[in-house]
Amino acid sequence: MINRFCKMPLWECSTKLADVAMGRAPADMVITNAKLVNVCTHEIQENIGVAISCGRIALVGDAAHCIGPDTKVIDAEGQYITPGLLDGHMHIESSMLSANEYATAVVPHGTTGVYYDPHEICNVLGIPGVELMIRDAARTPLKAMLTSPSCVPAVPGFEDSGCVVTSEDIAREMQRDEVVGLGEMMNFPGIVGSAEETHKITGNTLKADKVVTGHYSIPETGRGLNAYVASGVRCCHESTRAEDVLAKMRLGMYAQLREGSAWHDLGVICKAITEHQVDSRFACMISDDTHPFTLARDGHLDHIIRRAISFGIDPITAVQMVTINTATCYRMDHELGSVTPGKCADIVFVKDLEHFEVTRVIIDGEVAAENGRLSAAIEPLDYPEWAMNTMHVGETITPETFRIPTEKKDKATVRVIEIIPAHVSDIERRAELKVVNGCLESDTEQDVLKTFVFERHHNTGKHGVGFVKGFHITCGAMASTVAHDAHNLLVVGSNDEDMALAANTLIQCGGGMCAVSNGKVLGLVRLPLAGLMNPKPNAEVAADVEQLTKAWAEIGCNIVSPFMTMALIPLACLPDLRLTDRGLVDCNRFTFVPLEAEE
């Protein structure tokens, strides 16, 4: 794949690089006295110099002869250098930050490239939303490599999103320079079931010689996984068992081991590497979804590397899993993913491998960050009104809106979505609820809460109704316009008044997340950009998120990143039971199911 994410294409500067390597022309920058983490040979090389010109690496080894009077010389003072870290699958929107603030947050942690799938903004604003994100990201040093959203809506026919992406859209999107592949093909039932339009979406990607990324979230590694891989899907980040990872690698699929803010899969699934003597070239590590507080406190891929090392993965292997393996997955290893001649000069300095503390980040031969801060501030984009005003709920929400009438007399058995903290899966349960005044009510003693999803894109007035378990709140309500993937307005609560307050709070502020109790807003994260993101700096957004987390705790919920888990309640491409604006979906059989169930 031609790499469009560089200062200059190699064919325009190869003579200059040869001149620099040979000592006939001075380098723009020379790094001296570094320990190179060589991801090609899995070695540490001592006392290495790197000469850089035109944003690319001209020489690795003894670079003394490349230094001229105007060459910027950086003495690594014996620190380690690694290739720039690459996140092979992630959603910028999960950070709640704009693309430029996201870059500002992650680049100082060593991330020089992300393969991002902006399917959240695409669900709300369509292709224009994607274009807005491209424009926003382009002004940052981060290589924001686009995988074009493939499943908008996530599961057609089961939800209402702001936009629909067709196979013709994909054929057109693949012509963009910024697009390196297809975003996660979550519609694995469509692939496995040979659905024509779904295969046209992957097929149009393959025809454009770009990479199809995957999302195969069921613990089935036989026929279905084979059918999925055979259809040309190159990687998948949805493994929750070590055997899933192994099965994917054995089938030549890049297994992207995930460690997101809310989904802590790595500790379990990295056993595929640590407990088997397998070649790890088909293993990568990715973040998928990282919330602002994690970025502020822990970091990004540097944090994931530290986690990997703590789980027993060899440090060089861990670095390979976010550099050369990822670049090879995208067939961009001739341009990215290693500190070798000709490649983009994307280089990370770390004090030591164990703690992986990033001290300096070079992108395209420029110092992009030092000591935890971006070198140059990026002016925020002036986001257009259509992107900042996206709450189009077609009904006036009052406490009465949340009444759930039933024909049952005393008790009713209902289907309940039980969330699993720190995992993306849920479990379908049954609960027996008392009938009060002909209606079903939340029951905090059983931890069973009313849940509503309101369509918010086209004023249709549709809403779906369900119950959820696992948040352990004792009072109040929560709401969110981050509600995957259609990002309708999701409300969970213990009582109708607070649920109405939560919903209306978000409608009024243009979207976001909040927790309320007894008529009071305890925490609010405003996300006016598509109802998903806040253009402010991460420090501010993270502070709001922290306050919201405290608010959640105040009403009784103490799970990790509860809003991320809550936001998956409507995501019908994950098992078992989900709630969209159209109703409850059995996500194993892909049918709507009624709220009330047989015992």
Add this chain to the structure above:
Amino acid sequence: MINRFCKMPLWECSTKLADVAMGRAPADMVITNAKLVNVCTHEIQENIGVAISCGRIALVGDAAHCIGPDTKVIDAEGQYITPGLLDGHMHIESSMLSANEYATAVVPHGTTGVYYDPHEICNVLGIPGVELMIRDAARTPLKAMLTSPSCVPAVPGFEDSGCVVTSEDIAREMQRDEVVGLGEMMNFPGIVGSAEETHKITGNTLKADKVVTGHYSIPETGRGLNAYVASGVRCCHESTRAEDVLAKMRLGMYAQLREGSAWHDLGVICKAITEHQVDSRFACMISDDTHPFTLARDGHLDHIIRRAISFGIDPITAVQMVTINTATCYRMDHELGSVTPGKCADIVFVKDLEHFEVTRVIIDGEVAAENGRLSAAIEPLDYPEWAMNTMHVGETITPETFRIPTEKKDKATVRVIEIIPAHVSDIERRAELKVVNGCLESDTEQDVLKTFVFERHHNTGKHGVGFVKGFHITCGAMASTVAHDAHNLLVVGSNDEDMALAANTLIQCGGGMCAVSNGKVLGLVRLPLAGLMNPKPNAEVAADVEQLTKAWAEIGCNIVSPFMTMALIPLACLPDLRLTDRGLVDCNRFTFVPLEAEE
């Protein structure tokens, strides 16, 4: 890179593959009961089935449900299966066989794909010669993936070839479907020296998103190698020391470990793998040049795998080095190089890994060979007259042609090319010769022989004169029109009469190789196709070659594949001293040097 070497592009058959994997449609072929050499994870998997449809792999694992009434079922009976073997750099012309006879010879040995550089025929016939080879190869099951000749002539200004390839030619050639990259960039001095036209040749390849293959033949791994790699050269097969291999891999270059008929590098250079605990993903094995007798007696990549194992390379690693590593080098690993779903169904059956005896070869889902024989014969191509009549020497050659007058009286010191058996390098020596009748003569006692190179493409009447050492003949003469890379008429001999006979024998038969003595032709291999190849089957050509080898021995030469070593005498891109039709070339300083030298 879009793979054009398949029965059907994946986007046209992905629904069918999913149907087969799921058991909704029967497979075309199912392999049962195999031990899979999994090159992705470096494992052996027992009792594996493979389902095949549309020439591609639909499923790997338990394939029983994919069998329908018309499915061809192959019971592997516990044999190993590996991906089809890929030769990452080779010249079909070295086999002296036409492309179709080459395929007939190598496919039964497990070779399913070659990345071939037809620069020999291109030097003689230009692009039309390359097109002829494309047509010839296309009728065979072998995936003949073209790397477009980059250096025709090999070292511009130092020899006369039949054709000149420019950077504009390369830009045009890169648009061909059959072209996957640029053939070996032998003009490394041009790359390292930032020569504009040379960089345009590599640049036009990079611009077309294809792979630049290399040839960096000097034992210098510092500035020069860095400059070469930085210019975008992705692989190199010219390593004669383990440290060269290591240096290339460390710089992110695919080190292609060579084991040709005449150049036995592997034993020494594989120590880069066996004696260092490095990741071997950047190591491949290639043949470069294999002569007919080797193909007939030893095989091809199967033989190289056996050699590698005998040198201590782990068998699975050895298989990786001719499958997935090679495919990844060419960024075709999404299509070739592993037995995994979606890939071309190119599969090799071997009895055991140690002896690597190939019993069956499947290409694009069809049995291409069984028990050492191609399944279907290929009708020979009717080669055009312009390709079969290429001896255009512009002077009448007589014994007098070979007189070398000197101004010296009794003795003269001359430069001598000393060949190194089984290696591509040579050494520049000095020899003191007696002057006889005002002329320099061959001196068999010192093993110093007259050597002439006659231009044979454009009737220019040019010839170059030198001396060579190392063949140990005691009488007679040898001649060859296989004389890299310009393939002019090369003659080496002990006396002028036999030299004239040898030269005229080849002129009369349209090119080839011969050994003569005392006015008698002892051995002759006719190569009428471009003076390089013989359209007859390998058995016949190999018999002629064997007879020629005996003839060489008869006149005193016992080195391995002497004609291959002799054929490199004019190759000015290799060190140290070479002879072209224009004269003696110092190949380290790239200047012509006189025959007579200071003592």
